[in-house]
Amino acid sequence: MHFADRLHLQSGASLRDYSLKYETYGTLNADRSNAVLVCHALNASHHVAGVYEGQHRSEGWWDNMIGPGKPLDTNHFFVIGVNNLGSCFGSTGPMHVNPDTGRIYGADFPVVTVEDWVNAQARLLDVLGIETLAAVMGGSLGGMQALSWTLQYPNRVHHAVVVASAPNLTAENIAFNEVARRAIVTDPDFHEGHFYAHGTVPKRGLRIARMIGHITYLSDDVMNEKFGRQLIAATQQAAAPSQVSAGHEAPGAQAYLYSTLEAEFQIESYLRYQGDKFAEYFDANTYLLITRALDYFDPARAFGGDLSRALARATCKFLLVSFTTDWRFAPKRSREIVKALLDNRRDVSYAEIDAPHGHDAFLLDDARYMGVVRSYFNSISSEVAA
Amino acid sequence: MHFADRLHLQSGASLRDYSLKYETYGTLNADRSNAVLVCHALNASHHVAGVYEGQHRSEGWWDNMIGPGKPLDTNHFFVIGVNNLGSCFGSTGPMHVNPDTGRIYGADFPVVTVEDWVNAQARLLDVLGIETLAAVMGGSLGGMQALSWTLQYPNRVHHAVVVASAPNLTAENIAFNEVARRAIVTDPDFHEGHFYAHGTVPKRGLRIARMIGHITYLSDDVMNEKFGRQLIAATQQAAAPSQVSAGHEAPGAQAYLYSTLEAEFQIESYLRYQGDKFAEYFDANTYLLITRALDYFDPARAFGGDLSRALARATCKFLLVSFTTDWRFAPKRSREIVKALLDNRRDVSYAEIDAPHGHDAFLLDDARYMGVVRSYFNSISSEVAA
Numbered sequence: 032m033h034f035a036d037r038l039h040l041q042s043g044a045s046l047r048d049y050s051l052k053y054e055t056y057g058t059l060n061a062d063r064s065n066a067v068l069v070c071h072a073l074n075a076s077h078h079v080a081g082v083y084e085g086q087h088r089s090e091g092w093w094d095n096m097i098g099p100g101k102p103l104d105t106n107h108f109f110v111i112g113v114n115n116l117g118s119c120f121g122s123t124g125p126m127h128v129n130p131d132t133g134r135i136y137g138a139d140f141p142v143v144t145v146e147d148w149v150n151a152q153a154r155l156l157d158v159l160g161i162e163t164l165a166a167v168m169g170g171s172l173g174g175m176q177a178l179s180w181t182l183q184y185p186n187r188v189h190h191a192v193v194v195a196s197a198p199n200l201t202a203e204n205i206a207f208n209e210v211a212r213r214a215i216v217t218d219p220d221f222h223e224g225h226f227y228a229h230g231t232v233p234k235r236g237l238r239i240a241r242m243i244g245h246i247t248y249l250s251d252d253v254m255n256e257k258f259g260r261q262l263i264a265a266t267q268q269a270a271a272p273s274q275v276s277a278g279h280e281a282p283g284a285q286a287y288l289y290s291t292l293e294a295e296f297q298i299e300s301y302l303r304y305q306g307d308k309f310a311e312y313f314d315a316n317t318y319l320l321i322t323r324a325l326d327y328f329d330p331a332r333a334f335g336g337d338l339s340r341a342l343a344r345a346t347c348k349f350l351l352v353s354f355t356t357d358w359r360f361a362p363k364r365s366r367e368i369v370k371a372l373l374d375n376r377r378d379v380s381y382a383e384i385d386a387p388h389g390h391d392a393f394l395l396d397d398a399r400y401m402g403v404v405r406s407y408f409n410s411i412s413s414e415v416a417a
Numbered sequence: 418m419h420f421a422d423r424l425h426l427q428s429g430a431s432l433r434d435y436s437l438k439y440e441t442y443g444t445l446n447a448d449r450s451n452a453v454l455v456c457h458a459l460n461a462s463h464h465v466a467g468v469y470e471g472q473h474r475s476e477g478w479w480d481n482m483i484g485p486g487k488p489l490d491t492n493h494f495f496v497i498g499v500n501n502l503g504s505c506f507g508s509t510g511p512m513h514v515n516p517d518t519g520r521i522y523g524a525d526f527p528v529v530t531v532e533d534w535v536n537a538q539a540r541l542l543d544v545l546g547i548e549t550l551a552a553v554m555g556g557s558l559g560g561m562q563a564l565s566w567t568l569q570y571p572n573r574v575h576h577a578v579v580v581a582s583a584p585n586l587t588a589e590n591i592a593f594n595e596v597a598r599r600a601i602v603t604d605p606d607f608h609e610g611h612f613y614a615h616g617t618v619p620k621r622g623l624r625i626a627r628m629i630g631h632i633t634y635l636s637d638d639v640m641n642e643k644f645g646r647q648l649i650a651a652t653q654q655a656a657a658p659s660q661v662s663a664g665h666e667a668p669g670a671q672a673y674l675y676s677t678l679e680a681e682f683q684i685e686s687y688l689r690y691q692g693d694k695f696a697e698y699f700d701a702n703t704y705l706l707i708t709r710a711l712d713y714f715d716p717a718r719a720f721g722g723d724l725s726r727a728l729a730r731a732t733c734k735f736l737l738v739s740f741t742t743d744w745r746f747a748p749k750r751s752r753e754i755v756k757a758l759l760d761n762r763r764d765v766s767y768a769e770i771d772a773p774h775g776h777d778a779f780l781l782d783d784a785r786y787m788g789v790v791r792s793y794f795n796s797i798s799s800e801v802a803a
Contacts, residue, residue: 042675142675202640202684203632209685210628213692216678217621219605224678235603239625242596246589251744254588260715287713289428289528291705292602292610296712298588299595306599319677326682327673329646358637358744 032155038116044141047130051155052114052121053077056097057105059161065415066109066161067408068152069093070169070176073244073321074313076120079112080105093170095396102405107412108165113152117143117320125316126227136316138224143320145172145328149179153187165415166408168192170393171360172321175328178368181345182330190411191345192404194352195393197364198338198371199329204359207247208322211240215315224316233315238306240318245305250356250389258298262287338367339374348378350407352400354392355385380407418541424502430527433516437541438500438507439463442483443491445547451801452547453494453794454538455479456555456562459630459707460699462506465498466491479556481782488791493798494551499538503529503706511702512613522702524610529706531558531714535565539573551801552794554578556779557746558707561714564754567731568716576797577731578790580738581779583750584724584757585715590745593633594708597626601701610702619701624692626704631691636742636775644684648673724753725760734764736793738786740778741771766793 032053038046054077059066069079071092080097083089097103097110114122117140125140132139156164167188169177174196181191200208215221215236222229249257262285287295294300334340349372353365362383372379382403386392392400418439424432440463445452455465457478466483469475483489483496500508503526511526518525542550553574555563560582567577586594601607601622608615635643648671673681680686720726735758739751748769758765768789772778778786 042673044675138678142677199646201637202644202646202682203635203637205646205682206628206632206640206684206688209680209682209688210625210632212677213628213689214600214625217624238603239596239600242592242599243629246592246596249589251587251589254592258588260585260588260591287428289430289713291528291598291702291709292524294595296588296591296595298592302592302595303599316677323677327675 032158034154038151040141040147041144042142046123046141049116049123051151053155054112056080056110057108059109060416062416063161064163064165065107066111066164067103067166067168068111068164069097070167070173071115072171072173076118077112077114080110096404102401103408113155115148116151117317119314119317124314126314135227137227138316140316140320142323144324145175145179146183149176149183153184162187164188165411166190166192170194171196171390172325179330181347185344185346188347190348192350192407193368195354195357195360195390197360198331198368200326205326207243208326211243212319212322214239215318221315226315234310237310237313237315237318241306241309242302245302247359248389248391250358250387252356253387253389254298258301261297263294263297263300338371342371343375345372345377351379351381352403353383355383356387357390357392359390418544420540424537426527426533427530428528432509432527435502435509437537439541440498442466442496443494445495446802448802449547450549450551451494452550453489453496453552453554454550455483455496455498456553456559457501458557458559462504463498463500466496482790488787489794499541501534502537503703505700505703510700512700521613523613524702526702526706528709530710531561531565532569535562535569539570548573550574551797552576552578556580557582557776558711565716567733571730571732574733576734578736578793579754581740581743581746581776583746584717584753586712591712593629594712597629598705598708600625601704607701612701620696623696623699623701623704627692627695628688631688633745634775634777636744636773638742639773639775640684644687647683649680649683649686724757728757729761731763735766737765737767738789739769741769742773743776743778745776
């Protein structure tokens with residue numbers, strides 16, 4: 032969807048015109064009351080559910096959650112996925128041409144915030160003729176957008192489903208984002224964000240950024256369970272220097288390679304693989320923009336840090352979900368939102384799921400998690416016309 | 418101290434000859450029974466206590482712990498600090514010339530393990546005429562060396578003080594080390610570890626490595642307390658683009674810069690500063706070697722993962738200390754050591770200090786921590802001759 036009207040951004044900058052890539056699932060009912068907007072996090076897109084015809088393994092990123100008969104049931108709801116501004120999956124972003132200069136934006140793409148994204152999403156709904164959302168839903172950074180919807184457009188949202196999210200980032204969260212950004216920005220192939228013109232991609236930096244991200248998505252427990260201290264397969268080790276067998280090895284234990292450069296442990300090759308894969312398709316400037324949107328989100332900021340006052344504007348009903356082993360957006364952060372909503376006597380349900388998978392749990396199947404979301408949407412379903 | 422005898426390493430490689438830089442504090446008593454070896458962690462050296470004459474701010478890294486009248490009292494004990502092999506503070510390391518080739522070692526410096534370091538330390542004690550240590554002590558990686566002493570030379574240690582340590586690294590620990598190593602190794606200035614010959618230093622990689630390290634040394638709580646979401650001083654912001662004031666800013670809140678490249682939050686400038694400082698003096702190959710020594714340490718490995726069987730060799734008495742907010746080497750890891758020692762009916766004291774500072778707590782003043790170590794050394798003091 033192309034938008035010719037200038038979008039004013041929170042920074043004071045603006046986008047003269049822009050496009051948003053979106054997908055819809057299910058059917059909008061006659062009174063347009065069954066729309067659910069699903070907001071994406073760092074590494075995702077408008078493609079929230081389903082598969083593309085003839086494309087193997089093209090499932091949407093929340094396909095276990097959204098579809099016919101699924102917790103967010105597209106037999107009942109009209110679901111909308113939108114790729115956010117600044118992303119690299121089709122909506123206007125840093126790899127596109129700046130109409131004001133005729134040059135690719137690169138690092139000149141303006142900083143976009145959660146609030147800016149919500150404004151752009153609201154315009155898309157305007158064009159689609161949807162005045163009010165049955166629900167807005169998201170996990171992680173997507174949950175921040177859902178929360179922000181309830182503050183920016185309180186009259187346009189009946190329910191908000193905020194999963195594995197937080198009212199702002201902690202210093203540690205910002206720190207991880209900053210290290211990832213520095214890895215990208217100091218990669219000689221970054222060229223101050225104008226690497227497109229140089230025919231390069233700062234892949235080294237993107238790999239490091241993704242490796243750091245992956246560590247924070249998983250829990251210590253699940254990493255130990257999945258990888259522990261397992262060495263890379265013995266078959267690969269057979270090709271190692273013969274020096275290894277001459278070493279004073281622990282009897283019965285598989286030989287170490289004794290290398291600082293080779294991957295030795297399974298966790299190392301897993302992270303390298305994830306980093307390599309990511310660097311092939313993700314845009315470096317998008318990574319900077321999206322992590323910055325995370326850093327900047329802080330609705331309590333305009334209220335002297337008082338989240339209860341900040342959330343007083345919200346009028347809809349809420350479902351909050353967190354996961355016990357999520358140390359990136361820990362349950363206590365969700366509880367801060369719950370408390371602030373209860374301070375305002377809002378209708379809020381909260382589920383703290385005892386799942387081992389860390390932050391990633393919000394994308395994974397867990398019967399209790401799926402059950403909670405299913406019941407919540409079932410109850411919304413009874414409110415909207417068929 | 419120069420050693421002309423070849424040192425065989427665990428990997429099967431060996432060092433033909435090498436030097437160890439060390440310092441001593443206090444006086445060795447007549448029966449040579451009051452020696453305490455202090456082992457260092459990643460970023461430290463033989464300079465554990467005191468100041469160098471005429472050198473401002475040259476305090477040893479554990480100067481709050483060690484010295485006259487301090488918890489480890491050099492009026493009673495003869496304390497030895499040794500720089501480990503492969504380090505960059507004076508002992509033989511990757512920046513030195515390989516006597517077999519006449520070239521600087523660089524990436525050819527052999528992988529050294531905790532066990533290798535302990536063997537080298539034991540040789541130093543031989544030359545110093547110290548058969549038995551009153552105690553061996555260390556924090557973090559230094560604690561691993563202390564633990565390994567009790568297994569490799571059980572008859573040469575009366576006490577081991579193991580602080581903020583672990584019986585091995587978890588997958589998450591290894592993961593953080595691996596990201597740091599990849600940042601260094603993929604820096605174009607690394608030149609496969611032979612950057613000395615190119616007149617370069619992989620500073621970008623070292624900066625990222627240090628930033629990651631710093632995040633893991635601190636607790637989420639102390640980061641929030643020290644930095645929170647504080648923006649960089651308003652004085653610096655006055656120099657920011659005027660565009661900022663045109664933004665739709667939160668009333669009463671200090672303006673954001675809205676930049677992905679500039680440091681915006683205090684935590685960012687803190688990390689950048691720490692990274693810059695580190696990259697000026699630390700050797701990149703040393704970083705690889707020392708993180709690998711951490712990864713490889715796993716005394717239970719030769720016993721099918723059974724730590725109790727692994728620690729059966731230890732005969733000395735132990736003091737273990739951990740810190741509640743240390744998520745790098747969490748208390749549960751120290752408790753694994755305590756349990757394995759108790760399984761062997763060893764004499765073990767354990768203190769879990771409720772300190773907010775994360776892993777860094779082992780280097781900081783905390784009255785309870787200092788008190789525990791002081792009493793422990795007081796009791797050792799009563800065992801040794803004056």
